[in-house]
Amino acid sequence: MSESITIPEQTLYLPIPTPVTAVRMLTKTECLITVELDPDRIEPYRPGQFFMLSLPGIGEAPISVCSPPEAYPRLQLCVRRVGKVTAHLHQLAVGSTIGIRGPMGNGVPLEQLKGQDLLIAAGGLGMVPLHALINHIVKNRADYGTVTVLYGAKEPGELLFRDELLQWGSRGDLNLHIAVNIADEDWMGHVGMITTLFQYVSVDVAKTAAVIVGPPVMYHFVMQEIRKLNLPPERIFLSLERRMKCGVGKCGHCQINEITVCQDGPVFSYDQLKTLPEAI
Amino acid sequence: MPASKISKDDLKRHLSEKLTDYTLVGPVKSRLAYKFDVISNVDRLEIEYTTTVLPPKKQFMPTVEPLIRFQGDGTAQLPLIPTDRPVALVALHSCDLIATDLIDTIFATAPGDPYYKTRRENAVILGVRCMEPCDTHAFCNAMGTLDQKGGADIFLTPLDHHFLVEPLSKKGETFLAGAALSHSGDEDAQAVGRIANERDKQFRSQEKVDLKALSDAMTTSRDHEIWDELAGECLACGTCNITCPTCYCFDMCDKMELSLVDGERRRSWDSCQLREFAEVAGGENFRGTRADRQRHRFFRKGKYLFDRYDLTGCVGCGRCVRQCVADIDPLEVYQRLLERRSARV
Amino acid sequence: MAKPRIAFFDFACCEGCQLQVINLEAELLDVLDHVDIVTFREAMSEKSDDYDIAFIEGSITRASDIPRLEKIRENATVLIALGACATIAGVNALKNRRTPQENLRIVYGDDGDKFETFPVRPIDQVVEVDYYLHGCPIDKNEFLEMVKALLMGTAPKQWTSAVCVECKLRENECVYDLGRLCMGPISRGGCDAICPAYGNSCEACRGILPDANIPSMVEVLKAHGASEAEIERRFTNFTAIDKLVQEMEQPQ
Numbered sequence A: 001m002s003e004s005i006t007i008p009e010q011t012l013y014l015p016i017p018t019p020v021t022a023v024r025m026l027t028k029t030e031c032l033i034t035v036e037l038d039p040d041r042i043e044p045y046r047p048g049q050f051f052m053l054s055l056p057g058i059g060e061a062p063i064s065v066c067s068p069p070e071a072y073p074r075l076q077l078c079v080r081r082v083g084k085v086t087a088h089l090h091q092l093a094v095g096s097t098i099g100i101r102g103p104m105g106n107g108v109p110l111e112q113l114k115g116q117d118l119l120i121a122a123g124g125l126g127m128v129p130l131h132a133l134i135n136h137i138v139k140n141r142a143d144y145g146t147v148t149v150l151y152g153a154k155e156p157g158e159l160l161f162r163d164e165l166l167q168w169g170s171r172g173d174l175n176l177h178i179a180v181n182i183a184d185e186d187w188m189g190h191v192g193m194i195t196t197l198f199q200y201v202s203v204d205v206a207k208t209a210a211v212i213v214g215p216p217v218m219y220h221f222v223m224q225e226i227r228k229l230n231l232p233p234e235r236i237f238l239s240l241e242r243r244m245k246c247g248v249g250k251c252g253h254c255q256i257n258e259i260t261v262c263q264d265g266p267v268f269s270y271d272q273l274k275t276l277p278e279a280i
Numbered sequence B: 001m002p003a004s005k006i007s008k009d010d011l012k013r014h015l016s017e018k019l020t021d022y023t024l025v026g027p028v029k030s031r032l033a034y035k036f037d038v039i040s041n042v043d044r045l046e047i048e049y050t051t052t053v054l055p056p057k058k059q060f061m062p063t064v065e066p067l068i069r070f071q072g073d074g075t076a077q078l079p080l081i082p083t084d085r086p087v088a089l090v091a092l093h094s095c096d097l098i099a100t101d102l103i104d105t106i107f108a109t110a111p112g113d114p115y116y117k118t119r120r121e122n123a124v125i126l127g128v129r130c131m132e133p134c135d136t137h138a139f140c141n142a143m144g145t146l147d148q149k150g151g152a153d154i155f156l157t158p159l160d161h162h163f164l165v166e167p168l169s170k171k172g173e174t175f176l177a178g179a180a181l182s183h184s185g186d187e188d189a190q191a192v193g194r195i196a197n198e199r200d201k202q203f204r205s206q207e208k209v210d211l212k213a214l215s216d217a218m219t220t221s222r223d224h225e226i227w228d229e230l231a232g233e234c235l236a237c238g239t240c241n242i243t244c245p246t247c248y249c250f251d252m253c254d255k256m257e258l259s260l261v262d263g264e265r266r267r268s269w270d271s272c273q274l275r276e277f278a279e280v281a282g283g284e285n286f287r288g289t290r291a292d293r294q295r296h297r298f299f300r301k302g303k304y305l306f307d308r309y310d311l312t313g314c315v316g317c318g319r320c321v322r323q324c325v326a327d328i329d330p331l332e333v334y335q336r337l338l339e340r341r342s343a344r345v
Numbered sequence C: 001m002a003k004p005r006i007a008f009f010d011f012a013c014c015e016g017c018q019l020q021v022i023n024l025e026a027e028l029l030d031v032l033d034h035v036d037i038v039t040f041r042e043a044m045s046e047k048s049d050d051y052d053i054a055f056i057e058g059s060i061t062r063a064s065d066i067p068r069l070e071k072i073r074e075n076a077t078v079l080i081a082l083g084a085c086a087t088i089a090g091v092n093a094l095k096n097r098r099t100p101q102e103n104l105r106i107v108y109g110d111d112g113d114k115f116e117t118f119p120v121r122p123i124d125q126v127v128e129v130d131y132y133l134h135g136c137p138i139d140k141n142e143f144l145e146m147v148k149a150l151l152m153g154t155a156p157k158q159w160t161s162a163v164c165v166e167c168k169l170r171e172n173e174c175v176y177d178l179g180r181l182c183m184g185p186i187s188r189g190g191c192d193a194i195c196p197a198y199g200n201s202c203e204a205c206r207g208i209l210p211d212a213n214i215p216s217m218v219e220v221l222k223a224h225g226a227s228e229a230e231i232e233r234r235f236t237n238f239t240a241i242d243k244l245v246q247e248m249e250q251p252q
């Protein structure tokens, strides 16, 4: 990775105009937006970090890095339409411009994961940041041991990156298990909560790290399964979602206990979270 | 440094002269209460006053301020913060001085907030010692902020006809250049000690809050019955946050002109007592009940900021309880939490 | 792009909110650069059924209002409740304290039988409402903000904070300190706390916030010397229906 640029304080809240180079619908409610970052003004990013995307007059929204660091200065973002900003992001045309601030947050500790076996669990939109991580692993496959990916979605239609799932599944060096809560007629795979995929998981406690991203309800149940594996808490990583306004540790919206999720997180080890009672 | 003093009239005269080079901001009286305001005639300035409605923080971080300006051509620019004239912020009480230190720490912690820092660096602060409790709600003495000078550039102590004057920085010395200072002897210092002694007895509580013990007590008070009690009383109106000198949370939203292409991204003071403060997409609310929000507020005052910055998150100014129609009183909350702790230990 | 077409309709109300729109004068001309106003009884005589955005003023007070409102809902892409009568039934809801027959007798005397009426409803009890523009009367600037948001194709701000927030941001002295009562702590903001800014009590003309702590508000009013009757009046001036709904939702 190239050397990092220090963002001058003057531009702390200044969105950098960034051209949109591709827009593609992934599902009914999620679209994949590709932008070309200005490498003079925006630093390289890591999986687990996020950017603030904005449109004048509409507002800003935190969106996770979806592409692997190798793609820089290209950046992909996967956006679910839920409200004001996200609805407008869905209407973007190729060639238009959006405002971008970031990258923000700590990201997944890649150095710590190197050489480890990895257990990756994605619930719903949690696949977005993990897509960046998995692609990074695929590009640097020799750096990691056994890699297991568990992915749970409500229904088949909500599965993100279907083409890539097929590729990952057929590589032979990734153990991919997918579960949907509710099957449709075409679904041939596993049906059930993501937790029911743990029956396929066996880990070498001595050298496995887990990375888990999903909605708050998922953490509760997945952590019950993870605890059964007896992994050391400092090798279990979770990414938290909180309301965010500034992304730079000032506005207080994402605060839990003495930390701000936007700056000190969003990725935390389970070890850290145990001392943060409000976290999960 | 030799102690010096200035007569009250001479200080006024000096401040009046400074109007040519400085923008003067200080307490003025409105109907019943005081507010910090720009002063063009020093006769309006009330150096000896009781605590203002809003804290002086608004000088460095206005209640509503533009962060970004959008232009019709699709570009975004930073608004200009004029610094051609320094600001003299006059008559901050000790509680507000310590609160300013806290906000300075947070807004200067990397990455620093450029708007706050620009205004803050452009200001010279004159602190003033309180010679009596500002009212029956104050508990600065209990929080250890009374008589503190914090980041003041000059600290004044009012006596009958004089102010004792302590310059505390280069900026302060520059501001005082040309003032009619005279030597202040031991008798002045003794007078201050005497008055302060009397003053201390008039505060509503004589007991000091042990900040470390408070933080520890909070660690084990997550499920204390007090949060539900407070939830029963609290109206979630936000007043306590908006008026607090150590609250700094803000909201960001865009406001466009009728052209729909020119406009601003603004920030405005926010309150963690409001229902939507911690709500995210999908309707999940991490502090959906008033009990959760009251606990967050008081933990922030008594624990989170202290744990992180080793500074008190509550300076005891009493603004929140003075203006809370439900009379929710932080000192009572702290004392309750400490009580249970001592009962347990 | 074709200009969006806006229509205004009124039901039972004083039409004061439409007047606020007309009072915009200078800005109204700028708004007209972006939109066409096709139906607006207060200011023009032409009428049209072809519109995108419908602003509805007034409460629903009789059976014949219902099909009329349903028809408007069908025609409009976006429907906005304009002013307290439409958003929360406002002062009109006072009428619900008596039976329809009594009301007719009081208003029209012996001719009462010739008119139809039923208990007053805010319009969202009849059709789905997309956005609310609260207030008695509405705030001109909030109206402008709403129009701008709609033109930009985005959701307008819907206030969820109490009047106190704006009141304190303006650094008003609390009217409780002036010896008056105030509903600000549980009332929906968005008016820039205009009443307390002039030393008057907030009468909650924008409604009570969802999830409001009504029992504690009653205690606060009592503690400041309000009688039972006074408290009842404070809660029913504008917000009779809000209070009723909330009390049914959260029995305490």
Ligand SMILES: Cc1cc2nc3c(=O)[nH]c(=O)nc-3n(C[C@H](O)[C@H](O)[C@H](O)COP(=O)(O)OP(=O)(O)OC[C@H]3O[C@@H](n4cnc5c(N)ncnc54)[C@H](O)[C@@H]3O)c2cc1C
Pocket: A050, A059, A060, A061, A062, A063, A064, A065, A078, A079, A080, A081, A082, A083, A084, A085, A086, A087, A125, A128, A129, A240, A241, A242, A243, A244, A245, A266, B279, B280, B281, B282, B283
């Ligand atoms: C670190 C982080 C990473 C995220 N990554 C992604 C991602 O990769 N893809 C994706 O689709 N979404 C992601 N989100 C969620 C996304 O930020 C919100 O869905 C978005 O901000 C909603 O904005 P809106 O204007 O469309 O919705 P609004 O119209 O503002 O509101 C719709 C709902 O979203 C909630 N909301 C508003 N602002 C925020 C906010 N700042 N954070 C969370 N919820 C909010 C509101 O409470 C409301 O319930 C992420 C959130 C965080 C905190």
Ligand code: SF4
Pocket: B233, B234, B235, B236, B237, B238, B239, B240, B241, B273, B320, B323, B324, B325, B326, B327, B328
């Ligand atoms: S001022 Fe009082 S009633 Fe209002 S939010 Fe704060 S504690 Fe609650």
Ligand code: SF4
Pocket: B240, B243, B244, B245, B246, B247, B301, B313, B314, B315, B316, B317, B318, B319, B320, B321, B330
């Ligand atoms: S919590 Fe209350 S007493 Fe403490 S600093 Fe804030 S306003 Fe002052």
Ligand code: SF4
Pocket: B050, B051, B093, B094, B095, B096, B130, B132, B133, B134, B135, B138, B139, B140, B141, B145, B146, B147, B316, B317, B318
């Ligand atoms: S709280 Fe204490 S320091 Fe602050 S104004 Fe009152 S007496 Fe002075």
Ligand code: SF4
Pocket: B239, B325, C163, C164, C165, C167, C168, C172, C173, C174, C175, C176, C182, C183, C184, C185, C193, C196, C202
């Ligand atoms: S005057 Fe009313 S709105 Fe203003 S702070 Fe007091 S109670 Fe709240």
Ligand code: SF4
Pocket: C135, C136, C163, C187, C188, C189, C191, C192, C193, C194, C195, C196, C201, C202, C203, C204, C205, C206, C207
């Ligand atoms: S202050 Fe209260 S009564 Fe006055 S306009 Fe606002 S909401 Fe209505």
Ligand code: FES
Pocket: A243, A244, A245, A246, A247, A248, A249, A250, A251, A252, A253, A254, A255, A260, A261, A262, A263
């Ligand atoms: S988003 Fe503002 S502090 Fe984290």
